[in-house]
Amino acid sequence: MTKSHIELTINGRTVEALVEPRTLLIHFLREQQNLTGAHIGCDTGHCGACTVDMDDMSVKSCMTFAVQAHGASITTIEGVANADGTLSALQEGFRMMHGLQCGFCTPGMILRAHRLLQENPAPTEDEIRHGISGNLCRCTGYVNIVKSIQYAAAKINGTPFQEAAE
């Protein structure tokens, strides 16, 4: 089968590559680009661990062919930190609020939360829970993930973060 030439932007860097059409975006990122932050969890489109940001959309990269990303701009967890290397508001939120235990779902959670906050800078708890409904976490029970996203939203908006009563 003929390989396809693709050109795309990943974390601000222009990348050209030849890919087999059947190569999934997650495999291209992990194996050809050595960007192993996005994870393969369920491999069936349910868990969201492979979520990356693609042209301002949260996309499950295990359900997308690399050829479909031709011309796209992609952000992975490796491209989320601030330019000076300090943690982004979301990364800091997950750290401060204990938004992870094993950490497997975290890259997908952060990329999904990133897009959610771009579209809705001050989401309610309900909107956060619906917003991350395509991402599964088997450790935390989601409570601290929701708090992490609320922390990040407050920090970005310059408003005080008040931890919800349990």
Place this chain on the structure above:
Amino acid sequence: MIPGAFDYHRPATIEDAVTLLASLGEEASILAGGHSLIPLMKTRLASPDHLVDLSGIGNLKGITVAGGDIVIGAMTTQFELIASEDLARHIPIIAETSRLIADPQIRYKGTFGGNVANGDPGNDMPALMMALGATYRVHGPDGGRDVAAREFYHGAYYTALEHGEILTSVRIPVPPAGHGYAYEKLKRKVGDYATAAAAVVITMAGGTCTSASIGLTNVSETPLWASEASALLVGTRLDKPSVDAALAAAEAITNPASDMRGPAEYRTKMAGIMLRRALERARSRTEA
């Protein structure tokens, strides 16, 4: 899970796509959002030799108001349906239904055309399109033709679409201003197909139902338009005996499979309950 090998094509026009499909033959599949097809390819339940990606065809996207109708391009995503102000104003049940499809990530990529065209009885849009009286525009080697949504679904994954044809847009008559609507879906979790779901569009005048249209999702080999149940409601005040009679008529046309979503009898009953809830909510939303 790695899909089988295939050649990838991205035509720039609908004519090129139709020509490609004709020359590639039966082993070519159409790629829209890919969120139904790619899982099948990963499990090797589908292994097309060729994929014809429609994403390079610019004019397959968009929502336009055309006279008394709204026309939705096949490659319009669920996310775009939810965000559309025109749909929110004229046919809000479409966004309500879209929000119950899959999860946020999949709604960014999943297309309206793919949802109505692939013939999966679990898809939510087909029953809604039947309830709304939509018409599908299809392009093939012999040009274009229109197929009514109510005539489109022949069996599970078996539709009026011939191989080599592409569903390009859907035309939906705008329901009267002040109409009531609701899509009620019972599902086990986010991302699941319906155990049963019901779409309802009604109009009321002076407390009397003047029109009603009901669609049912995932309770048969195909989506269902419950025409008899709909007719039973017209001229009534949606009182309990009338609603009970419509529910019985709707339940009578279901033929669900017994599967992990429950035994057939349960799913039929749930179709009735979704319909009752949808009717109550639709009535509360009417402005007459």
